Structures are given as structure tokens and as C-alpha cells.
Amino acid sequence: MKRSSYDLVVIGAGAAGLLAAGRAAMLGASVLLLEKMEKPARKLRISGKGRANITNMKALEDHLKEIHPEPRFLRQAFGAFFNRDLIALLEEMGVETKTERGERVFPVSDKAWDVAEALVAWAKRQGVEIVHQSRVEKLILDENGFAGLMVASTAGPRRIEAKCGIVATGGRSYPGTGSSGDGFLFAEQTGHRVDPLRPSLVAIETNPSFPRAKGLSLKNVQLSLWIAEKKQGSEFGEAEFTEKGLDGPIVLRLSRRIVDAVAAGQRVTVSLDLKPALDPQKLEARLLREMEARKGGSCQDLLRSLLPPQLVEVFTLALHVKPTGPLSQITAPLRKKLLHLLKDWRFEVVGHGSWERAIVTAGGVSLKDIDPKTMASRRVRGLYFAGEVLDLDANTGGFNLQIAFSTGWLAGESAARKASGEA
Ligand SMILES: Cc1cc2nc3c(=O)[nH]c(=O)nc-3n(C[C@H](O)[C@H](O)[C@H](O)COP(=O)(O)OP(=O)(O)OC[C@H]3O[C@@H](n4cnc5c(N)ncnc54)[C@H](O)[C@@H]3O)c2cc1C
Incomplete structure (x- = not known):
């Protein structure tokens, strides 16, 4: 650190x-x-499977629908800096972007790394002093509000004074990237409320599970969620079998409600419709046609015409038929059972992925304690919060990064104005 006093100190280079x-x-x-890590923006570098889905081009109102629990809180932050502003800023830095299915925006290079490096270089060009391997341990307050912080660095503990501070320490998930939840402690220690933290956008563990189908990805399927026997929603798209259950975009989209219901001890089941384009009558007609065409064949011949190879064995076991046995084993009641499995394959949810594998943190610094116009704390003058540390989270699609970029931008702007005496 070149000095011991600054206008602004920002905690966390995400x-x-x-x-x-x-x-x-x-x-x-x-x-x-x-x-605190040896490199800035580690989470951004692994975002979007290393491609970084940086934002989404959906219109503001549709964008807000993807965000929990208080999307309206973001109106001012999005007003100050939204998707087109981000794209323009990246373009100025030499990072071209492209828009893919679902209005998701990625760098043309498909490299999250390029976005991270460009942002770091841009911040440095603006004059920001970035210091790595420096873990903030404590915020210091005085009678006027925020006064500075204590930082543990390779050279030992050090006190830094600043007129303003921004906590941008991220959530609790993927702690290997550096975001292990320190910001929630800082918030609590300085009198802020922190809403209960839960992993979100996370895979689910099911009974039954099919470890031998691990890695099998099913496109164009429908997953419905049942909590305490009531249907709570359904999603269409892609799901993937894992060692212990299910993952993939449609699972992640339902995961927020699943995690809360599991925590509340409610019975949670999901139902997979493998043939959502066909209603039960049409599917039965298709089944009869396939059976007719395979007369004299085996059960597995029929199942192969309906299912990916990894699920053929699973279904023969569920139907209690011999895979190589004659198709005549599939009697009318078994045909009904097969239809049922294809349209409404039930899995009990017995758990979900841990903090290590959750994409975002639900819960966080209570929005009641933050002014949405500035991102300033309502409890400590000169202190601001931005990014995933706030009680905001969103679906997949680039919305979480846009929250971080927008709240970061607004917090920086507000803190600079405050430090200069303008606000
Ligand atoms: C695998 C994965 C894929 C994802 N893909 C996408 C995607 O494609 N699109 C999308 O929109 N979102 C995605 N997300 C979510 C998105 O990456 C995060 O919501 C976003 O990066 C949060 O940004 P942030 O700046 O708030 O926090 P972070 O990026 O977590 O940054 C916080 C920083 O603070 C530092 N820090 C923490 N404590 C201290 C301390 N005490 N002292 C100093 N430094 C500290 C950390 O080391 C870290 O660098 C993904 C997340 C994961 C885990």
C-alpha cells in the first residue's frame, strides 16, 4: 500500500x-x-463455465423478474448502469461481446479470463491501487461513521484510513474463489442485519438416483416441483444426471425454492416429463406404433426407440422386465406404467449441493439497511455494500453478474461523491 489514507477503500476485487x-x-x-487472494476476480474467471455470461439483454422489467427477493431495490442501480452500459464499457476496453440464446451475453472470445483482465487493467488505468494477498480483518468506525480498516498482509497487520469504504466481498459459495463470507461478519459487527444465508443455484440430491447415468444430459424435458404435495412450478429445458441426483439449468432455476423447502422440513419431490411435446394420448399412440413396428423384437429395442441408451437399463429395472426378453413382456398394465414413467417420473428430493458447489448465495446483508439510491448503509455513514454480499440473487442467465456490476458502479459513484464532499 502506497499510502495509509485514501478517499475510498474497496474490499474485494470481484x-x-x-x-x-x-x-x-x-x-x-x-x-x-x-x-485477499493472489489474483483478482477468481469467481468471474470461472463464471459461465469459463465463458462468463456477463449480462442479459432482456428488457428491464423482464430482467427484474429473474431476481429475488426484492427486485425493485435494483431500479436505481440498473438506472445508473445496465446491460448496454456494461457492453459499451467492455467494448471501450477492447472486449467484444455477443448475444446467445435466451438473450445471454458472452465475450466473443468465450473467455471469462479476458473480461477479468480487461476490468483489472481498466481499474488500474483509472488510478486504482490494487493490492493482492491482503485480507481485511476488521472495519474501524468512529463517531462519524466509517473510518478505515485493519488488513492482514504479507508484511503483517496494517491500519488503513479512508473517508469511505465499500464491502464487495461476495457471497459464501465457492469459497475457493475467496468469497467465504467475510462481508457478512463485517456487516453484523457494524450493526447491520444479515438475512439467513442459503446456497442457491445448486444441484439436488434425489431418491432414487442413478449414478450410472451420471453426465447424461437431457434436452427439451420438463421438470415440475412439488412441495408438500402442491405443485409449485415447472421449468422446460435441459437437465443432467449426477452421481447423487440431478443438475442442469432447469434444476438450478427451481433450486432456490427447493433449498428453502428442504430447510423447512417439507416433503419435496420433482417430476421429470421426458416427452413434454406429447400429451398422454399422443404418447400412447406413439408407443403403440413403436411396439407394432418392433413386433418380435425385445424390450430393449422398444426402450431404445424412446430413450437415450443410459436410461434403457434404468427403465427395464423399473418395469421389472428382462432387457433382451420379448416385447410381449410389456403387457397393457406395464405399458401404462411406462407411459407414466415417461411423463411423470418422480424423484424425492433428499438434499442439495453444498456451499462448495452452489453458484450463488441467497440471503445476505438486509436491503432494509441499504439505501437503493446510493448503496450506502443506513447504519454507518461512509460505508457502502455492493454485489453478492447483499440479499439479492438471481436465476442463471447473466443476471447475477449484472447485479454485481450495477451495484458496484453505483456504490463507487456514490462513495466518490461523498468523499469529495459533494454528497
Ligand atoms: C461456478 C460459477 C459460475 C457462475 N457463472 C455465472 C454466469 O455465467 N453469469 C452470472 O451472471 N453469474 C455467474 N455466477 C455468479 C457470479 O459469478 C457472482 O454472483 C459474482 O461474481 C459476484 O460478484 P461479487 O463481486 O459480488 O463477488 P466475488 O466475485 O465473489 O468477489 C468477492 C471478492 O472479495 C474477496 N474477498 C472476500 N473477503 C475478503 C476480505 N476479507 N478481504 C479482502 N478480500 C476479500 C474475494 O477473494 C473475492 O475476490 C457464477 C458463480 C459460480 C460460482
């Missing part, structure tokens, strides 16, 4: 922290950005 620091420096603030 998507939110980089934007906050860069924007504040752009407005003339002296900014120190502290990152």
Missing part, C-alpha cells in the same frame, strides 16, 4: 469491487482495492 473502485477513481477519488 465483479462488484472492480466496477466500484474503477468508477470512483474515474470521478477523481483516491482508491485502494484490497483483495
Whole structure:
């Protein structure tokens, strides 16, 4: 650290922290950005399977529908900096973007790494001093509010003074990227409420599970969620079998409600419709046609015409038929059972993935304690929060990163104005 006093100190060099620091420096603030890992933006670098789905081009109202629990909180942040602003900023940095299915935006290079490197270089160009391997341990407050912090660095503990501070420490999931939940402690220690933390966008563990089908991805299927025997929603798209259950985009989209229901001790089941394009009558007609065409063949011949190879054995076991046995084994009642399995294959949810594998954290610093116009704390003057540390989370599709970028930008702007005495 070049100095011991700054206008602004930002904790955490992820998507939110980089934007906050860069924007504040752009407005003339002296900014120190502290990152505990040896490299900034580790989570951004692995986002979108290494491709970084950085935002989504859906219109504002549709964008907000993807966000929980209080989407309206983001109106001002999105007003200050939204998807087109992000794309324009990246283009200025030399990162071209492209829009794919579902309005999801990625860098043309398909490399999250390029986005991270460009943001780091941009922040430095604005004058931000970035210091790695510097873990903030404690915030320091005085009678005026935020006064600075204590940081543990390779050279030992150090006190840094600053007029303003921004906590951009991320959530609790994927702790290997550095976001292990420190920001929630800082928030609590300085009198903020933290809404209960839960892993979200996470795979589910089911009974039965089919470890031998692990890796099998099913496209164009429908997954319905049942909580305490009531249907709670359904999603159409892609699901994947895992060692212990199910994963994939449609599972992730339902996972927020699943995690809450499991935590509340409710009975949760999901039902997989493998043939959503066919109603039961049409599917039965198709089944009869396939059986007619395979007269004299085996059960597995029929099942292969209906299912991916990895599920043929699963279905022969469920139907209690011999795979190589004659098709005549499939009597009318078994045909009904097969139809049922194809349209309404039930799995009891017995658990979900841990913090290690959850894509985002639901819960966080209570929005009641934050001013949506500035991202400033309502409890400590000069302190701001941005990114996943806030009680905001969204579906997959680029919405979570946009939350981090937008709240970071607004927090940086507000803190710079405050530090300069403007606000
Ligand atoms: C595998 C995976 C894939 C994802 N893919 C996508 C995607 O494609 N699109 C999308 O929109 N979202 C995606 N997300 C979610 C998205 O990456 C996050 O929501 C977003 O990165 C959060 O940004 P942030 O800046 O708030 O926090 P983070 O990116 O987690 O940054 C927080 C930073 O703070 C640092 N830090 C923490 N504590 C301290 C401390 N005490 N002192 C100093 N530094 C500290 C951490 O080391 C970290 O660098 C994905 C997440 C995961 C895990």
C-alpha cells in the first residue's frame, strides 16, 4: 500500500469491487482495492463455465423478474448502469461481446479470463491501487461513521484510513474463489442485519438416483416441483444426471425454492416429463406404433426407440422386465406404467449441493439497511455494500453478474461523491 489514507477503500476485487473502485477513481477519488487472494476476480474467471455470461439483454422489467427477493431495490442501480452500459464499457476496453440464446451475453472470445483482465487493467488505468494477498480483518468506525480498516498482509497487520469504504466481498459459495463470507461478519459487527444465508443455484440430491447415468444430459424435458404435495412450478429445458441426483439449468432455476423447502422440513419431490411435446394420448399412440413396428423384437429395442441408451437399463429395472426378453413382456398394465414413467417420473428430493458447489448465495446483508439510491448503509455513514454480499440473487442467465456490476458502479459513484464532499 502506497499510502495509509485514501478517499475510498474497496474490499474485494470481484465483479462488484472492480466496477466500484474503477468508477470512483474515474470521478477523481483516491482508491485502494484490497483483495485477499493472489489474483483478482477468481469467481468471474470461472463464471459461465469459463465463458462468463456477463449480462442479459432482456428488457428491464423482464430482467427484474429473474431476481429475488426484492427486485425493485435494483431500479436505481440498473438506472445508473445496465446491460448496454456494461457492453459499451467492455467494448471501450477492447472486449467484444455477443448475444446467445435466451438473450445471454458472452465475450466473443468465450473467455471469462479476458473480461477479468480487461476490468483489472481498466481499474488500474483509472488510478486504482490494487493490492493482492491482503485480507481485511476488521472495519474501524468512529463517531462519524466509517473510518478505515485493519488488513492482514504479507508484511503483517496494517491500519488503513479512508473517508469511505465499500464491502464487495461476495457471497459464501465457492469459497475457493475467496468469497467465504467475510462481508457478512463485517456487516453484523457494524450493526447491520444479515438475512439467513442459503446456497442457491445448486444441484439436488434425489431418491432414487442413478449414478450410472451420471453426465447424461437431457434436452427439451420438463421438470415440475412439488412441495408438500402442491405443485409449485415447472421449468422446460435441459437437465443432467449426477452421481447423487440431478443438475442442469432447469434444476438450478427451481433450486432456490427447493433449498428453502428442504430447510423447512417439507416433503419435496420433482417430476421429470421426458416427452413434454406429447400429451398422454399422443404418447400412447406413439408407443403403440413403436411396439407394432418392433413386433418380435425385445424390450430393449422398444426402450431404445424412446430413450437415450443410459436410461434403457434404468427403465427395464423399473418395469421389472428382462432387457433382451420379448416385447410381449410389456403387457397393457406395464405399458401404462411406462407411459407414466415417461411423463411423470418422480424423484424425492433428499438434499442439495453444498456451499462448495452452489453458484450463488441467497440471503445476505438486509436491503432494509441499504439505501437503493446510493448503496450506502443506513447504519454507518461512509460505508457502502455492493454485489453478492447483499440479499439479492438471481436465476442463471447473466443476471447475477449484472447485479454485481450495477451495484458496484453505483456504490463507487456514490462513495466518490461523498468523499469529495459533494454528497
Ligand atoms: C461456478 C460459477 C459460475 C457462475 N457463472 C455465472 C454466469 O455465467 N453469469 C452470472 O451472471 N453469474 C455467474 N455466477 C455468479 C457470479 O459469478 C457472482 O454472483 C459474482 O461474481 C459476484 O460478484 P461479487 O463481486 O459480488 O463477488 P466475488 O466475485 O465473489 O468477489 C468477492 C471478492 O472479495 C474477496 N474477498 C472476500 N473477503 C475478503 C476480505 N476479507 N478481504 C479482502 N478480500 C476479500 C474475494 O477473494 C473475492 O475476490 C457464477 C458463480 C459460480 C460460482
